[in-house]
Protein backbone atom coordinates (compact mmCIF):
# COMPACT_ATOMS: atom_id res chain seq x y z
CA UNK A 1 0.00 0.00 0.00
CA UNK A 2 1.32 3.39 -0.97
CA UNK A 3 2.09 5.58 2.07
CA UNK A 4 -0.16 8.65 2.29
CA UNK A 5 1.96 11.69 1.49
CA UNK A 6 0.89 15.05 0.15
CA UNK A 7 2.21 18.05 -1.72
CA UNK A 8 5.21 18.01 -4.02
CA UNK A 9 6.47 14.79 -2.42
CA UNK A 10 3.24 13.09 -3.52
CA UNK A 11 3.68 14.42 -7.03
CA UNK A 12 7.26 13.13 -7.18
CA UNK A 13 6.08 9.73 -5.93
CA UNK A 14 3.70 9.44 -8.90
CA UNK A 15 5.02 6.51 -10.99
CA UNK A 16 5.22 8.86 -13.98
CA UNK A 17 8.25 10.42 -12.29
CA UNK A 18 10.07 7.18 -11.45
CA UNK A 19 13.58 6.57 -12.76
CA UNK A 20 12.72 4.17 -15.60
CA UNK A 21 14.32 5.36 -18.82
CA UNK A 22 11.42 4.07 -20.90
CA UNK A 23 8.05 4.32 -19.24
CA UNK A 24 5.06 2.31 -20.42
CA UNK A 25 1.36 2.95 -20.60
CA UNK A 26 -1.80 1.15 -21.68
CA UNK A 27 -3.90 3.37 -23.94
CA UNK A 28 -7.54 3.09 -25.14
CA UNK A 29 -8.31 1.00 -22.08
CA UNK A 30 -11.86 2.33 -21.73
CA UNK A 31 -12.90 1.38 -25.26
CA UNK A 32 -14.84 -1.62 -26.49
CA UNK A 33 -14.00 -3.47 -29.66
CA UNK A 34 -10.24 -3.16 -29.18
CA UNK A 35 -8.12 -0.18 -30.09
CA UNK A 36 -7.73 -0.97 -33.77
CA UNK A 37 -10.28 -0.67 -36.58
CA UNK A 38 -10.70 -4.43 -36.88
CA UNK A 39 -13.52 -6.93 -36.75
CA UNK A 40 -11.23 -9.69 -35.44
CA UNK A 41 -13.35 -12.06 -33.40
CA UNK A 42 -10.98 -11.99 -30.40
CA UNK A 43 -10.94 -8.18 -30.04
CA UNK A 44 -11.53 -7.02 -26.49
CA UNK A 45 -15.18 -6.14 -25.86
CA UNK A 46 -16.20 -3.51 -23.37
CA UNK A 47 -17.15 -4.78 -19.94
CA UNK A 48 -16.24 -3.55 -16.50
CA UNK A 49 -14.74 -6.88 -15.31
CA UNK A 50 -12.46 -6.93 -18.35
CA UNK A 51 -11.30 -3.33 -17.79
CA UNK A 52 -10.49 -4.12 -14.15
CA UNK A 53 -8.65 -7.30 -15.16
CA UNK A 54 -6.48 -5.35 -17.62
CA UNK A 55 -5.85 -2.53 -15.12
CA UNK A 56 -4.77 -4.96 -12.42
CA UNK A 57 -2.47 -6.82 -14.79
CA UNK A 58 -0.75 -3.55 -15.74
CA UNK A 59 -0.74 -2.39 -12.11
CA UNK A 60 0.89 -5.58 -10.86
CA UNK A 61 3.61 -5.39 -13.50
CA UNK A 62 4.80 -1.85 -12.76
CA UNK A 63 3.45 -0.27 -15.94
CA UNK A 64 3.29 3.44 -15.24
CA UNK A 65 0.19 4.76 -17.02
CA UNK A 66 -3.39 3.72 -17.76
CA UNK A 67 -4.93 6.14 -20.26
CA UNK A 68 -8.44 6.40 -21.69
CA UNK A 69 -9.60 7.81 -25.00
CA UNK A 70 -12.22 10.57 -24.77
CA UNK A 71 -14.85 10.20 -27.42
CA UNK A 72 -18.50 11.19 -27.41
CA UNK A 73 -19.64 10.42 -30.92
CA UNK A 74 -20.08 7.03 -32.55
CA UNK A 75 -17.93 7.35 -35.64
CA UNK A 76 -20.08 5.15 -37.77
CA UNK A 77 -23.39 3.52 -36.90
CA UNK A 78 -22.43 0.34 -38.72
CA UNK A 79 -18.99 -0.01 -37.15
CA UNK A 80 -18.13 -0.86 -33.55
CA UNK A 81 -14.81 1.01 -33.62
CA UNK A 82 -14.72 3.40 -30.62
CA UNK A 83 -18.51 3.22 -30.47
CA UNK A 84 -18.56 1.77 -26.95
CA UNK A 85 -16.52 3.65 -24.36
CA UNK A 86 -16.63 4.40 -20.66
CA UNK A 87 -16.53 8.07 -19.66
CA UNK A 88 -12.90 8.82 -18.66
CA UNK A 89 -13.23 10.61 -15.25
CA UNK A 90 -15.67 8.19 -13.65
CA UNK A 91 -13.69 5.33 -15.21
CA UNK A 92 -10.48 6.74 -13.67
CA UNK A 93 -12.06 7.05 -10.22
CA UNK A 94 -13.10 3.41 -10.21
CA UNK A 95 -9.78 2.17 -11.68
CA UNK A 96 -7.96 4.12 -8.96
CA UNK A 97 -9.91 2.21 -6.35
CA UNK A 98 -9.12 -1.14 -8.02
CA UNK A 99 -5.34 -0.58 -8.26
CA UNK A 100 -2.35 0.25 -6.05
CA UNK A 101 0.57 1.44 -8.13
CA UNK A 102 -0.27 2.65 -11.61
CA UNK A 103 -0.95 6.29 -12.54
CA UNK A 104 -4.54 6.55 -13.75
CA UNK A 105 -5.32 9.23 -16.34
CA UNK A 106 -8.40 10.95 -17.48
CA UNK A 107 -8.52 12.42 -20.97
CA UNK A 108 -10.05 15.88 -20.77
CA UNK A 109 -11.31 17.77 -23.80
CA UNK A 110 -11.10 21.38 -22.71
CA UNK A 111 -14.47 22.62 -24.11
CA UNK A 112 -16.44 20.07 -22.12
CA UNK A 113 -15.17 20.73 -18.60
CA UNK A 114 -15.15 24.31 -17.29
CA UNK A 115 -12.13 24.83 -15.00
CA UNK A 116 -14.17 24.76 -11.76
CA UNK A 117 -15.60 21.39 -12.79
CA UNK A 118 -12.24 19.99 -13.93
CA UNK A 119 -10.60 21.22 -10.69
CA UNK A 120 -13.11 19.42 -8.49
CA UNK A 121 -13.09 16.23 -10.57
CA UNK A 122 -9.29 16.22 -10.43
CA UNK A 123 -9.11 16.71 -6.67
CA UNK A 124 -11.65 13.93 -6.17
CA UNK A 125 -9.80 11.34 -8.27
CA UNK A 126 -6.44 12.46 -6.90
CA UNK A 127 -7.72 11.80 -3.38
CA UNK A 128 -9.26 8.45 -4.36
CA UNK A 129 -5.99 7.37 -6.02
CA UNK A 130 -3.82 8.86 -3.28
CA UNK A 131 -1.81 10.95 -5.75
CA UNK A 132 -1.74 8.50 -8.69
CA UNK A 133 -3.79 10.64 -11.04
CA UNK A 134 -2.85 12.60 -14.19
CA UNK A 135 -4.67 14.41 -16.98
CA UNK A 136 -4.29 13.95 -20.71
CA UNK A 137 -5.44 17.35 -22.02
CA UNK A 138 -6.94 17.40 -25.50
CA UNK A 139 -7.35 20.79 -27.17
CA UNK A 140 -6.87 20.66 -30.90
CA UNK A 141 -9.59 18.86 -32.79
CA UNK A 142 -12.04 19.24 -29.98
CA UNK A 143 -13.92 21.85 -31.96
CA UNK A 144 -14.40 19.49 -34.89
CA UNK A 145 -15.16 16.40 -32.85
CA UNK A 146 -17.59 18.04 -30.48
CA UNK A 147 -19.31 20.47 -32.75
CA UNK A 148 -23.03 20.23 -32.26
CA UNK A 149 -22.73 17.67 -29.46
CA UNK A 150 -21.86 19.77 -26.42
CA UNK A 151 -22.69 23.30 -27.51
CA UNK A 152 -19.01 24.30 -27.58
CA UNK A 153 -18.19 27.66 -29.19
CA UNK A 154 -17.03 27.48 -32.78
CA UNK A 155 -13.33 28.27 -32.34
CA UNK A 156 -10.69 27.48 -34.93
CA UNK A 157 -7.98 24.88 -34.29
CA UNK A 158 -5.34 27.30 -33.00
CA UNK A 159 -7.80 29.32 -30.98
CA UNK A 160 -8.70 26.27 -28.91
CA UNK A 161 -5.11 26.37 -27.67
CA UNK A 162 -5.52 30.05 -26.66
CA UNK A 163 -8.69 28.99 -24.82
CA UNK A 164 -6.71 26.15 -23.21
CA UNK A 165 -4.06 28.66 -22.03
CA UNK A 166 -6.69 30.38 -19.90
CA UNK A 167 -8.25 27.04 -18.92
CA UNK A 168 -4.99 25.69 -17.46
CA UNK A 169 -4.07 29.04 -15.88
CA UNK A 170 -7.34 29.01 -13.95
CA UNK A 171 -6.93 25.35 -13.06
CA UNK A 172 -3.43 25.95 -11.71
CA UNK A 173 -4.86 28.57 -9.37
CA UNK A 174 -7.85 26.47 -8.36
CA UNK A 175 -5.54 23.55 -7.57
CA UNK A 176 -3.02 25.44 -5.48
CA UNK A 177 -4.25 28.92 -4.43
CA UNK A 178 -5.58 28.82 -0.86
CA UNK A 179 -7.63 31.96 -1.53
CA UNK A 180 -10.77 32.71 -3.47
CA UNK A 181 -10.08 34.82 -6.54
CA UNK A 182 -11.65 36.60 -9.51
CA UNK A 183 -10.43 35.97 -13.05
CA UNK A 184 -11.05 38.04 -16.13
CA UNK A 185 -9.74 36.82 -19.46
CA UNK A 186 -10.80 36.57 -23.09
CA UNK A 187 -12.79 33.37 -22.63
CA UNK A 188 -13.49 33.23 -18.89
CA UNK A 189 -14.88 35.76 -16.45
CA UNK A 190 -15.02 34.22 -12.98
CA UNK A 191 -16.13 35.75 -9.72
CA UNK A 192 -15.27 34.11 -6.41
CA UNK A 193 -13.46 31.09 -7.84
CA UNK A 194 -12.01 28.60 -5.37
CA UNK A 195 -11.84 24.81 -5.17
CA UNK A 196 -11.50 22.69 -2.04
CA UNK A 197 -10.04 20.23 -1.27
CA UNK A 198 -6.83 20.75 -3.23
CA UNK A 199 -5.39 17.74 -5.06
CA UNK A 200 -3.02 15.51 -3.08
CA UNK A 201 -0.27 16.26 -5.62
CA UNK A 202 0.95 19.84 -5.41
CA UNK A 203 1.20 22.22 -7.09
CA UNK A 204 -0.77 20.08 -9.56
CA UNK A 205 -1.11 16.52 -10.85
CA UNK A 206 0.96 15.71 -13.95
CA UNK A 207 -0.34 17.07 -17.25
CA UNK A 208 0.06 15.27 -20.54
CA UNK A 209 -1.07 16.89 -23.78
CA UNK A 210 -2.02 14.89 -26.85
CA UNK A 211 -1.29 16.60 -30.13
CA UNK A 212 0.91 16.98 -33.15
CA UNK A 213 0.69 20.47 -34.61
CA UNK A 214 3.15 23.29 -34.03
CA UNK A 215 0.67 25.14 -31.82
CA UNK A 216 -0.02 21.88 -29.96
CA UNK A 217 3.70 21.34 -29.40
CA UNK A 218 4.06 24.90 -28.09
CA UNK A 219 1.16 24.41 -25.70
CA UNK A 220 2.76 21.21 -24.40
CA UNK A 221 6.12 22.95 -24.06
CA UNK A 222 4.56 25.74 -21.98
CA UNK A 223 2.18 23.76 -19.80
CA UNK A 224 2.70 20.00 -19.88
CA UNK A 225 4.93 17.51 -18.17
CA UNK A 226 4.59 15.14 -21.12
CA UNK A 227 3.66 15.53 -24.74
CA UNK A 228 1.80 12.53 -26.15
CA UNK A 229 2.41 12.59 -29.86
CA UNK A 230 2.73 10.48 -32.99
CA UNK A 231 5.39 9.87 -35.63
CA UNK A 232 5.88 7.61 -38.66
CA UNK A 233 6.64 3.99 -37.72
CA UNK A 234 10.23 2.91 -37.97
CA UNK A 235 11.67 6.27 -39.06
CA UNK A 236 13.90 6.78 -36.04
CA UNK A 237 15.55 9.86 -37.51
CA UNK A 238 12.17 11.56 -37.97
CA UNK A 239 11.22 10.53 -34.45
CA UNK A 240 14.45 11.93 -33.02
CA UNK A 241 14.00 15.18 -34.95
CA UNK A 242 10.47 15.55 -33.57
CA UNK A 243 11.52 14.76 -30.01
CA UNK A 244 14.47 17.20 -30.19
CA UNK A 245 12.18 19.88 -31.64
CA UNK A 246 9.63 19.55 -28.83
CA UNK A 247 12.33 19.56 -26.16
CA UNK A 248 13.93 22.58 -27.85
CA UNK A 249 10.69 24.57 -27.64
CA UNK A 250 10.35 23.66 -23.95
CA UNK A 251 13.87 24.95 -23.36
CA UNK A 252 12.79 28.30 -24.88
CA UNK A 253 10.24 28.50 -22.05
CA UNK A 254 12.78 27.37 -19.45
CA UNK A 255 10.97 24.06 -19.02
CA UNK A 256 11.47 20.37 -19.68
CA UNK A 257 8.86 18.16 -21.29
CA UNK A 258 8.90 14.40 -21.80
CA UNK A 259 7.83 12.95 -25.14
CA UNK A 260 5.57 9.90 -25.24
CA UNK A 261 4.35 7.98 -28.29
CA UNK A 262 1.60 5.49 -28.94
CA UNK A 263 1.95 2.04 -30.43
CA UNK A 264 -0.01 -0.98 -31.56
CA UNK A 265 1.62 -4.14 -30.30
CA UNK A 266 1.61 -7.79 -31.37
CA UNK A 267 4.13 -10.07 -29.70
CA UNK A 268 4.46 -13.79 -30.44
CA UNK A 269 7.13 -16.49 -29.92
CA UNK A 270 8.09 -16.35 -33.62
CA UNK A 271 8.06 -13.56 -36.19
CA UNK A 272 5.91 -15.69 -38.48
CA UNK A 273 3.20 -16.06 -35.85
CA UNK A 274 3.29 -12.32 -35.13
CA UNK A 275 2.92 -11.44 -38.82
CA UNK A 276 0.14 -14.01 -39.26
CA UNK A 277 -1.79 -12.37 -36.43
CA UNK A 278 -1.14 -8.92 -37.91
CA UNK A 279 -2.63 -10.07 -41.21
CA UNK A 280 -5.50 -11.83 -39.46
CA UNK A 281 -6.69 -8.66 -37.75
CA UNK A 282 -5.47 -5.87 -40.05
CA UNK A 283 -5.97 -7.43 -43.49
CA UNK A 284 -8.45 -10.33 -43.30
CA UNK A 285 -10.69 -8.66 -40.70
CA UNK A 286 -10.08 -4.96 -41.34
CA UNK A 287 -13.04 -2.79 -40.37
CA UNK A 288 -13.11 -0.96 -43.70
CA UNK A 289 -16.01 1.28 -42.72
CA UNK A 290 -14.05 2.51 -39.70
CA UNK A 291 -10.84 3.00 -41.70
CA UNK A 292 -12.67 4.91 -44.43
CA UNK A 293 -14.30 7.09 -41.79
CA UNK A 294 -11.01 7.72 -39.94
CA UNK A 295 -9.29 8.72 -43.16
CA UNK A 296 -12.35 10.63 -44.41
CA UNK A 297 -12.16 8.58 -47.62
CA UNK A 298 -15.64 7.07 -48.30
CA UNK A 299 -14.58 5.19 -51.44
CA UNK A 300 -11.55 3.60 -49.78
CA UNK A 301 -13.02 0.04 -49.67
CA UNK A 302 -13.46 0.04 -53.45
CA UNK A 303 -10.01 1.58 -54.00
CA UNK A 304 -8.39 -1.10 -51.82
CA UNK A 305 -10.33 -3.88 -53.54
CA UNK A 306 -8.87 -2.85 -56.89
CA UNK A 307 -5.26 -3.12 -55.69
CA UNK A 308 -2.97 -6.15 -56.23
CA UNK A 309 -3.10 -8.41 -53.14
CA UNK A 310 0.42 -7.61 -51.87
CA UNK A 311 -0.10 -3.84 -52.15
CA UNK A 312 -3.50 -4.10 -50.52
CA UNK A 313 -1.96 -6.04 -47.63
CA UNK A 314 0.77 -3.45 -47.11
CA UNK A 315 -1.79 -0.62 -47.17
CA UNK A 316 -4.11 -2.34 -44.72
CA UNK A 317 -1.30 -3.21 -42.33
CA UNK A 318 -0.40 0.49 -42.26
CA UNK A 319 -3.96 1.82 -42.11
CA UNK A 320 -5.30 -0.62 -39.51
CA UNK A 321 -2.28 -1.39 -37.31
CA UNK A 322 -0.86 2.11 -37.72
CA UNK A 323 -4.06 4.13 -37.52
CA UNK A 324 -3.66 7.34 -35.49
CA UNK A 325 0.03 7.19 -36.58
CA UNK A 326 0.88 4.61 -33.98
CA UNK A 327 4.23 2.87 -33.94
CA UNK A 328 3.52 -0.61 -35.33
CA UNK A 329 5.40 -3.03 -33.07
CA UNK A 330 5.04 -6.59 -34.35
CA UNK A 331 7.41 -9.48 -33.71
CA UNK A 332 9.13 -11.61 -31.12
CA UNK A 333 9.90 -10.20 -27.66
CA UNK A 334 13.52 -9.71 -28.76
CA UNK A 335 12.46 -7.85 -31.92
CA UNK A 336 10.15 -5.61 -29.93
CA UNK A 337 12.86 -4.80 -27.43
CA UNK A 338 15.26 -3.90 -30.26
CA UNK A 339 12.64 -1.44 -31.57
CA UNK A 340 12.10 -0.03 -28.08
CA UNK A 341 15.84 0.45 -27.59
CA UNK A 342 15.89 2.46 -30.82
CA UNK A 343 12.88 4.54 -29.77
CA UNK A 344 14.58 5.26 -26.47
CA UNK A 345 17.79 6.22 -28.30
CA UNK A 346 15.68 8.61 -30.40
CA UNK A 347 14.66 10.27 -27.12
CA UNK A 348 11.22 8.77 -26.54
CA UNK A 349 10.49 8.76 -22.78
CA UNK A 350 7.29 6.78 -22.74
CA UNK A 351 5.41 4.31 -24.90
CA UNK A 352 1.66 3.90 -24.68
CA UNK A 353 0.52 0.53 -25.96
CA UNK A 354 -2.72 -0.49 -27.64
CA UNK A 355 -3.77 -4.02 -28.53
CA UNK A 356 -6.52 -5.90 -30.30
CA UNK A 357 -6.99 -8.34 -27.45
CA UNK A 358 -5.86 -6.47 -24.35
CA UNK A 359 -5.84 -9.41 -21.92
CA UNK A 360 -3.76 -11.82 -24.03
CA UNK A 361 -1.34 -9.34 -25.56
CA UNK A 362 -0.65 -7.40 -22.36
CA UNK A 363 -0.01 -10.71 -20.59
CA UNK A 364 2.65 -11.56 -23.21
CA UNK A 365 4.20 -8.09 -22.86
CA UNK A 366 4.36 -8.46 -19.08
CA UNK A 367 5.81 -11.96 -19.15
CA UNK A 368 8.15 -11.76 -22.14
CA UNK A 369 8.93 -8.13 -23.01
CA UNK A 370 9.24 -6.38 -19.64
CA UNK A 371 11.95 -8.78 -18.35
CA UNK A 372 14.01 -8.10 -21.51
CA UNK A 373 13.55 -4.35 -21.07
CA UNK A 374 14.94 -4.72 -17.54
CA UNK A 375 17.93 -6.66 -18.92
CA UNK A 376 18.46 -3.92 -21.51
CA UNK A 377 18.56 -1.32 -18.70
CA UNK A 378 15.50 0.57 -19.97
CA UNK A 379 13.46 -0.32 -16.91
CA UNK A 380 14.31 -1.22 -13.34
CA UNK A 381 12.92 -4.28 -11.57
CA UNK A 382 9.46 -3.83 -10.13
CA UNK A 383 8.46 -5.40 -6.83
CA UNK A 384 5.15 -6.96 -7.81
CA UNK A 385 2.36 -6.11 -5.42
CA UNK A 386 -1.11 -7.47 -4.99
CA UNK A 387 -3.93 -5.43 -6.51
CA UNK A 388 -6.59 -3.77 -4.41
CA UNK A 389 -9.44 -6.04 -5.35
CA UNK A 390 -7.68 -8.92 -7.12
Ligand SMILES: Cc1cc2nc3c(=O)[nH]c(=O)nc-3n(C[C@H](O)[C@H](O)[C@H](O)COP(=O)(O)O)c2cc1C
Nearest residue numbers: 069070107138139140141210211212213216228229
Ligand atom coordinates in the same frame (compact mmCIF):
# COMPACT_ATOMS: atom_id res chain seq x y z
C1 LIG B 1 -1.58 10.34 -29.07
C2 LIG B 1 -2.84 11.13 -29.23
C3 LIG B 1 -3.96 10.84 -28.44
C4 LIG B 1 -5.15 11.58 -28.59
N1 LIG B 1 -6.26 11.28 -27.84
C5 LIG B 1 -7.41 11.99 -28.04
C6 LIG B 1 -8.61 11.70 -27.31
O1 LIG B 1 -8.64 10.80 -26.48
N2 LIG B 1 -9.72 12.41 -27.58
C7 LIG B 1 -9.74 13.42 -28.51
O2 LIG B 1 -10.77 14.03 -28.70
N3 LIG B 1 -8.63 13.71 -29.19
C8 LIG B 1 -7.49 13.03 -28.99
N4 LIG B 1 -6.37 13.35 -29.70
C9 LIG B 1 -6.46 14.42 -30.70
C10 LIG B 1 -5.76 15.67 -30.23
O3 LIG B 1 -6.43 16.32 -29.25
C11 LIG B 1 -5.52 16.69 -31.31
O4 LIG B 1 -6.69 17.37 -31.52
C12 LIG B 1 -5.05 16.09 -32.62
O5 LIG B 1 -3.98 15.24 -32.37
C13 LIG B 1 -4.53 17.12 -33.52
O6 LIG B 1 -3.31 17.58 -32.99
P1 LIG B 1 -3.09 19.09 -32.95
O7 LIG B 1 -4.16 19.71 -32.14
O8 LIG B 1 -1.75 19.28 -32.38
O9 LIG B 1 -3.24 19.50 -34.38
C14 LIG B 1 -5.19 12.62 -29.54
C15 LIG B 1 -4.05 12.90 -30.31
C16 LIG B 1 -2.88 12.19 -30.15
C17 LIG B 1 -1.68 12.53 -30.99
